[in-house]
Amino acid sequence: xxxxxxxxxxxxxxxxxxxxxxxxxxxxxxxxxxxxxxxxxxxxxxxxxxxxxxxxxxxxxxxxxxxxxxxxxxxxxxxxxxxxxxxxxxxxxxxxxxxxxxxxxxxxxxxxxxxxxxxxxxxxxxxxxxxxxxxxxxxxxxxxxxxxxxxxxxxxxxxxxxxxxxxxxxxxxxxxxxxxxxxxxxxxxxxxxxxxxxxxxxxxxxxxxxxxxxxxxxxxxxxxxxxxxxxxxxxxxxxxxxxxxx
Amino acid sequence: xxxxxxxxxxxxxxxxxxxxxxxxxxxxxxxxxxxxxxxxxxxxxxxxxxxxxxxxxxxxxxxxxxxxxxxxxxxxxxxxxxxxxxxxxxxxxxxxxxxxxxxxxxxxxxxxxxxxxxxxxxxxxxxxxxxxxxxxxxxxxxxxxxxxxxxxxxxxxxxxxxxxxxxxxxxxxxxxxxxxxxxxxxxxxxxxxxxxxxxxxxxxxxxxxxxxxxxxxxxxxxxxxxxxxxxxxxxxxxxxxxxxxxxxxxxxxxxxxxxxxxxxxxxxxxxxxxxxxxxxxxxxxxxxxxxxxxxxxxxxxxxxxxxxxxxxxxxxxxxxxxxxxxxxxxxxxxxxxxxxxxxxxxxxxxxxxxxxxxxxxxxxxxx
Numbered sequence: 185x186x187x188x189x190x191x192x193x194x195x196x197x198x199x200x201x202x203x204x205x206x207x208x209x210x211x212x213x214x215x216x217x218x219x220x221x222x223x224x225x226x227x228x229x230x231x232x233x234x235x236x237x238x239x240x241x242x243x244x245x246x247x248x249x250x251x252x253x254x255x256x257x258x259x260x261x262x263x264x265x266x267x268x269x270x271x272x273x274x275x276x277x278x279x280x281x282x283x284x285x286x287x288x289x290x291x292x293x294x295x296x297x298x299x300x301x302x303x304x305x306x307x308x309x310x311x312x313x314x315x316x317x318x319x320x321x322x323x324x325x326x327x328x329x330x331x332x333x334x335x336x337x338x339x340x341x342x343x344x345x346x347x348x349x350x351x352x353x354x355x356x357x358x359x360x361x362x363x364x365x366x367x368x369x370x371x372x373x374x375x376x377x378x379x380x381x382x383x384x385x386x387x388x389x390x391x392x393x394x395x396x397x398x399x400x401x402x403x404x405x406x407x408x409x410x411x412x413x414x415x416x417x418x419x420x421x422x423x424x425x426x427x428x429x430x
Numbered sequence: 431x432x433x434x435x436x437x438x439x440x441x442x443x444x445x446x447x448x449x450x451x452x453x454x455x456x457x458x459x460x461x462x463x464x465x466x467x468x469x470x471x472x473x474x475x476x477x478x479x480x481x482x483x484x485x486x487x488x489x490x491x492x493x494x495x496x497x498x499x500x501x502x503x504x505x506x507x508x509x510x511x512x513x514x515x516x517x518x519x520x521x522x523x524x525x526x527x528x529x530x531x532x533x534x535x536x537x538x539x540x541x542x543x544x545x546x547x548x549x550x551x552x553x554x555x556x557x558x559x560x561x562x563x564x565x566x567x568x569x570x571x572x573x574x575x576x577x578x579x580x581x582x583x584x585x586x587x588x589x590x591x592x593x594x595x596x597x598x599x600x601x602x603x604x605x606x607x608x609x610x611x612x613x614x615x616x617x618x619x620x621x622x623x624x625x626x627x628x629x630x631x632x633x634x635x636x637x638x639x640x641x642x643x644x645x646x647x648x649x650x651x652x653x654x655x656x657x658x659x660x661x662x663x664x665x666x667x668x669x670x671x672x673x674x675x676x677x678x679x680x681x682x683x684x685x686x687x688x689x690x691x692x693x694x695x696x697x698x699x700x701x702x703x704x705x706x707x708x709x710x711x712x713x714x715x716x717x718x719x720x721x722x723x724x725x726x727x728x729x730x731x732x733x734x735x736x737x738x739x740x741x742x743x744x745x746x747x748x749x750x751x752x753x754x755x756x757x758x759x760x761x762x763x764x765x766x767x768x769x770x771x772x773x774x775x776x777x778x779x780x781x782x783x784x785x786x787x788x789x790x791x792x793x794x795x796x797x
Contacts, residue, residue, distance in 0.1 A: 238694055257702075264700035275695030279713050279793055288709060289699035321793040341699060 189214040189345060189377050190235060195244035197230060204230050205241065206401040214344075217371050217378045219388040219409075222398035223424060228381045231398065232347045235379070236267040249344060265293060268338030272350040274330045276322040282309070282333050283318040286340045294341065301340070308336040312366050328359030332366050339370075346370070348380040360384070367391075383428055389413065397421045499758045512761040513768050516752040520769065523588015523743035523751065529580065532571040533591040539564050539571075540594045548783050550790065568595070584662050588743030590772065596734040596744065600669045601727050607670065608677025613707060615682055626678070633675035639736055641668045646740035665737045673730045680722045684715035717791050724784035728777045745769055 190212040197205040204227045212218060220228045233239040234246060237253055237260045246253045248263045277285050286305035290296040296304070309315040312332040314325075322330055331351055338346060348367065352360045364387050371378055371391040382388070388395050388409050395412040397405045397420075405418045416422045450458070460470045491507030494514065502509035513520070522530045543564040546552055552560075572591065575581035587595075614626035633641070645668040646661060653659070688711050696706040716723070735746040743751065749769045753762050 236698055238697060261700050261702065264698060267698075269694075269698040271691060271695065271698075273691050275691040275698075277692065277695065277710055277714075279717065279791075289701070292705050292709065293700040323793065337699075 187214055188212060189249055190379075191245075191247040192234075193245040193247075195234065195241045195246060197227075197234065197239065197241045197243075204401050205234070208244070208403060210396075210403065212345075212377060212379065215375050215377055217391050217393050218380070218396060219392040219394075220379065220381045220396045220398060221383060221385075221388070221424075221428075222404075226398040227401040228398045229349050232269075232349060232379050232381055235345070235347060236264050236269055238269075261293075265341060266343055267345045267347060268341055268343035269347045270331070270334050270338055270349065270351045272354050274322070274327075274334045274354075276330055276334055276337070278322050281319050281321055282314075282325070285322065285333060286337050289337070289341045305336070305340055308339045309333075311339070311369075312336045326359060327355045328362045331355065331359075331363045335363075335366055335370070343376070345377040345379070348378065348382065350381050350383075352382065352384060385413065385429065397424065399424070499761070502761070508764050508767075509761045510764060512758050512764050515758065516755070516765070517768075519589075519752045520745070520749050520765065521589045523592065523748035524586050525588060526580075526582060526586065529574070529582060532574065532579065532582075533587070533589070536568045536571045537591045537594060539568050540591070540598060544598065548787075584660065587662070589748040590745050592743065593731075593734050593745040596666060596669060596737065597731040599666055600673055600730050600734065604670045604673035604677055604730070607674035608681055609712065611674060611678035612681035612685060615678065616685060630675045630678050633672055634679070638669070638672050638733055639739055641672050642736060642740050644668075661740065662742060665740060665742055669730065669734065669737075673726065673733075676726050677723065680719050680726060681715065683722070684717075684719035685711065687718050688715055717788070720784050720788050720791075724780055728780055731776060731780070732773060745772065 188211040190210070192208050192210040195205055195208040196203070208231060210231075220231065222228050230239050234241045234253075235248060241253075249266050251259050251263055253259065253263060276282075277288070280288065283302060283305055286308065287296075287298065287301040290301040290304065291298055306315055306318065309318055312335055314329055314332050314336070317325055317329060317333070322333065325333065335351075351367070352363050355363060364384060367378075367380070368387065368391055370376065378391075380387075380392075392409050394406055395409050396403055397412070397416075397418070399420050405412070405416065405421045407417075412421075413425065416425055461467045487507050489507070491505055492510050493502050493505040493507060494510045496502040496505075496509065496511035499509075499512070502511050518527070518530055522533045525533050543561060546560065547557060570576060570579070572587060572595075573582060573584070611626050611630060614622050615630065617623045617626070642665055645664040649664060650658070692710055692714065693706060696710040701709065735744055737744050738747040738750075746769060749765050753759075753765055
């Protein structure tokens with residue numbers, strides 16, 4: 185793929201002696217929406233955390249939007265401006281209001297004037313349907329609301345790529361849908377490149393262009409959602425699917 | 431989400447009242463067991479014996495108006511006349527008697543500036559401007575030598591203003607240094623980390639008295655001939671360096687309480703290291719450590735009294751000087767109560783302020 189926005193080539197990573205990523209080769213086209221799934225400890229979170237250098241890879245090459253990730257801090261910060269991330273535990277800043285959480289990045293990193301940053305923040309808060317909570321502190325919101333704020337916080341940076349690291353795993357069951365709805369809306373309306381680690385297979389079927397299955401640090405199988413779910417090729421994929429689709 | 435399902439009636443029964451009558455409360459809290467009853471009776475007896483005697487000594491039989499010590503000795507209570515007589519030497523030490531209005535104004539300026547600094551609305555650039563002006567004015571009043579004020583060497587400074595100056599600068603400069611040391615100790619860079627660890631452990635491993643002594647006696651031996659750093663300045667630096675090491679460890683405790691997710695959230699937005707620390711990590715970490723940090727501030731305020739060992743006349747030493755007057759011998763308790771009250775007012779204010787600050791900074795995520 186010539187227009188790949190993310191290119192990972194022979195990427196390897198170890199945690200101590202534990203080989204967590206093995207020879208990962210992955211090209212992601214601009215605008216592509218990918219769901220990564222796999223058993224716990226298979227390296228899927230580590231994979232996407234390497235894309236914005238929350239984890240450091242030890243071998244291989246990762247190029248994001250034409251910039252290779254190296255030890256050069258300026259490159260890392262440039263890439264992080266292009267890549268938004270949503271975490272399992274939201275990671276909102278508890279000492280700041282919702283609005284301040286959203287304007288922090290634009291004001292300090294993008295040097296946007298405060299008024300403009302706030303206007304944009306309100307726009308995204310409306311988009312995730314939570315604008316009436318702008319002046320509250322994160323602790324006053326429910327888990328689902330907090331995660332929607334976290335999504336809006338990433339969107340405020342106008343990223344080209346959004347990474348989702350198990351965004352619904354820490355939520356109470358009744359709040360999963362409100363977060364997934366926001367993500368589906370984002371996928372359908374924005375045309376943004378999205379990589380999402382999740383076990384929400386309904387979401388994968390609905391929005392993913394490609395589903396990637398990882399096990400023991402390797403990409404075992406990747407395919408369109410239809411082919412992946414209806415006709416898995418690898419034995420480990422079949423076993424995994426039989427375990428989560430009961 | 432707490433909203434109830436619309437259209438469904440919910441029970442609105444109130445929680446039962448928890449308050450009980452006076453007798454029931456006494457029975458539950460004071461006389462719930464034989465041992466408890468015994469302790470209650472014992473405590474009441476102790477209070478009955480000691481409190482009236484204390485009030486009698488402190489107020490009823492005390493002598494405020496005596497003009498000589500012998501008059502004072504006739505009364506059975508405290509001799510507050512001693513304080514009236516000696517308050518100027520206790521408060522201002524050996525500062526020239528006729529010029530003591532200058533340290534008085536300096537004290538008011540410092541206390542006023544400290545109070546204003548506690549006011550959160552004023553936390554902006556003007557605070558720095560205010561402090562610059564206040565410190566310059568304090569310096570002019572204390573030293574003099576300009577505007578027709580006679581020059582007073584700082585070896586003649588003493589008493590309360592000196593204690594205030596030592597602790598204000600001590601806290602104001604040790605705090606940022608402590609932050610830098612705490613961040614340094616958690617740094618990924620081995621050299622910086624090693625320097626900070628060695629510094630903190632070395633300084634924490636010695637008593638303040640020995641640091642003050644070294645600054646007064648040993649440092650001049652190492653300095654080149656003719657180079658002379660002021661004694662007061664050396665004591666001030668020793669206090670700052672000492673307090674910073676303790677603050678660093680307290681602040682590091684706060685830093686360690688910040689979850690990794692906060693760093694990652696900040697990193698993923700593209701914030702630089704210093705932005706992460708300034709905007710995300712330190713505001714939360716410092717808020718957590720307000721109680722132990724203010725404890726250190728209070729300790730520092732009282733530790734300034736240790737400068738006596740290198741011959742600086744702070745509040746405590748000035749009080750001792752007042753006690754050397756042969757004519758007024760035997761009233762040391764009164765003098766020590768007096769300076770204790772002064773120390774207490776300042777320390778208790780710091781403690782109260784820290785509590786109110788904690789409350790105001792609470793955003794509901796504390797457990």
